[in-house]
Amino acid sequence: MKCTTFARELRSVKHGRGDLPPRLERHAAACARCRRMWEDRLLLDTAVVRWRSRVPNVNLADDVLAAAKIRPLSSALARGAADGPPPSPPGGTGAIAVALLALLLAAAALMLPTPTRRPPNVASSMRSVSEGEAANAVVAPSESRIAATTAPEATGGRSASSGRRAGALALVAGIGEFVPGPWELASVLDDGAEWPADPAGWLDPWSLLPAPE
Amino acid sequence: MIEAVTDDGVLVRRCLAGDEAALRLFVERFQGPVFGLCCRMLRHRQDAEDTSQEVFLRAFRGLSCWQPGRPLKPWLMMIAANRCRTAIRRRMSRPSAAALLDDPPSGPPWDASTDLGEELERALGRLREDHRQCFVLFHQGELSCARIGRIMGHPAGTIKTWLHRARRELADQLQRRGIVHGVRHEMHDVRT
Numbered sequence: 001m002k003c004t005t006f007a008r009e010l011r012s013v014k015h016g017r018g019d020l021p022p023r024l025e026r027h028a029a030a031c032a033r034c035r036r037m038w039e040d041r042l043l044l045d046t047a048v049v050r051w052r053s054r055v056p057n058v059n060l061a062d063d064v065l066a067a068a069k070i071r072p073l074s075s076a077l078a079r080g081a082a083d084g085p086p087p088s089p090p091g092g093t094g095a096i097a098v099a100l101l102a103l104l105l106a107a108a109a110l111m112l113p114t115p116t117r118r119p120p121n122v123a124s125s126m127r128s129v130s131e132g133e134a135a136n137a138v139v140a141p142s143e144s145r146i147a148a149t150t151a152p153e154a155t156g157g158r159s160a161s162s163g164r165r166a167g168a169l170a171l172v173a174g175i176g177e178f179v180p181g182p183w184e185l186a187s188v189l190d191d192g193a194e195w196p197a198d199p200a201g202w203l204d205p206w207s208l209l210p211a212p213e
Numbered sequence: 214m215i216e217a218v219t220d221d222g223v224l225v226r227r228c229l230a231g232d233e234a235a236l237r238l239f240v241e242r243f244q245g246p247v248f249g250l251c252c253r254m255l256r257h258r259q260d261a262e263d264t265s266q267e268v269f270l271r272a273f274r275g276l277s278c279w280q281p282g283r284p285l286k287p288w289l290m291m292i293a294a295n296r297c298r299t300a301i302r303r304r305m306s307r308p309s310a311a312a313l314l315d316d317p318p319s320g321p322p323w324d325a326s327t328d329l330g331e332e333l334e335r336a337l338g339r340l341r342e343d344h345r346q347c348f349v350l351f352h353q354g355e356l357s358c359a360r361i362g363r364i365m366g367h368p369a370g371t372i373k374t375w376l377h378r379a380r381r382e383l384a385d386q387l388q389r390r391g392i393v394h395g396v397r398h399e400m401h402d403v404r405t
Contacts, residue, residue, distance in 0.1 A: 040384040047387065048352050050330035055249040055353075058262060061240040064269045065233065 001027045006034050010041060020045075221285040225276055240269055246286065246354075247293045253349045254297035255304075256338070264300050268293045290354045294364045298346070329392070336386040344379040347372055 006027045013020055020041070028038035224242070227235030247268055251261035272289055279288055337345050343365065350361045358376070362369040 040381075040388075043387055043392070044380055044384055047329045047333040047383075050328060051333040052249070052330075052353060054328070054330045054334070055245070055252055056258070058244060058248045058265070059241075060244045060248065060262065060265055060269065061237045063262075064240050064266050065236060067266060067270060068236065068273060 003027075003031060003034055006031070007037065010037060222281045225279060225281070225285065228273065229276055236273065239273075243286065243289055244269075247289060250290060250293050250349070250354045251297055253353045254294070254346065255300055260300060260304070264296050265293070268296050271296070287356060287360065290356055291360060291364065294350055294354055294356065294361075298364065301346075332387060332390060332392060333383065336383050336390075339386065340379055340382060344375050344382070347375040348379040348383070351376055 001023065006024060009021065010024055024038065028035045224235055224239055228239055244265065248261060248265045251264045251268070252258065255261045255264060268289070271292055275292075279285065337348065340348070346365065347361060350356050350364065351358070356364070358369040358372040362372045365372065
């Protein structure tokens with residue numbers, strides 16, 4: 001056996017995932033140049049087997065199920081209960097509509113005249129703050145263990161799902177679990193209706209707001 | 214009856230139907246490899262437990278997207294690998310990193326009683342971070358170079374090169390510790 005053949009065959013056997021052919025061992029015994037490579041390989045394979053067996057035991061079932069109960073696993077499980085093809089990635093039509101509505105309402109709130117300020121009720125404010133903190137204290141530990149996105153990350157860091165999560169409407173992420181990217185937003189908004197040729201005929205969103213007094 | 218479920222597809226269908234026993238079995242079946250990968254990647258037990266838990270919750274949420282014809286374990290390990298990398302990035306942005314497992318600058322002199330796995334873990338701690346992650350994902354996560362490439366955002370060829378360099382560096386480190394000689398004797402004894 002040539003040394004190049006030895007090296008090629010040694011590389012072709014997956015590390016720690018198969019037995020090394022005896023003919024390779026015979027060549028390594030006769031060739032001082034290849035022996036080092038052979039010994040390195042044996043050493044690493046042995047070390048990897050022992051290294052993998054050193055993982056401590058753990059029992060996660062109770063914690064995982066408890067966390068899953070605190071926040072239901074959304075509609076994914078319910079969707080899957082029905083037979084049929086896997087659903088397409090969640091569409092953003094509803095979320096977009098709600099988001100646009102929320103933005104319009106926020107803009108309207110900013111445009112409305114500011115009501116006359118009253119002296120703050122310090123006692124009730126303090127009570128509500130402490131109640132809020134107490135509620136956070138109850139929720140935070142469990143929430144911190146619960147993932148925030150719906151899609152699994154099994155498609156890799158640069159997948160389309162990652163792009164969706166980093167969508168332009170991250171501002172309204174709390175409204176829906178799925179936030180589409182700009183390209184999806186364009187496709188959602190494009191409902192096929194023709195726009196008037198004259199821009200004067202376009203709907204002015206500000207005209208929906210109440211006129212300032 | 215849930216103990217009889219050996220097929221991943223059946224298990225997933227039961228999980229999707231909201232069967233709590235099936236969810237428990239799902240965790241128990243895969244917690245070993247998932248926690249093992251998290252442990253090796255993060256080198257911190259508490260972080261590994263938290264991340265493993267997060268992996269299972271994400272997997273439950275994405276189960277309806279899993280394609281029944283495909284093996285379940287690599288799909289789960291991909292989620293775990295991505296979560297671990299996110300946790301590592303998050304940890305690096307913290308002002309003070311938590312103490313890591315088994316990371317002394319150099320251990321006691323090697324002798325036959327020293328665990329070879331422990332020596333390898335120590336040597337891994339001195340590797341370049343991307344080489345270390347490559348090695349762990351391949352050997353502990355049992356992921357292919359193509360999958361590791363997708364996780365790490367590099368071509369499979371780069372991953373193969375990194376793996377090769379990691380192995381060579383590890384072998385060199387073990388030899389510098391004088392381990393080759395001892396293991397050779399040990400292997401010789403096993404063979405004879």
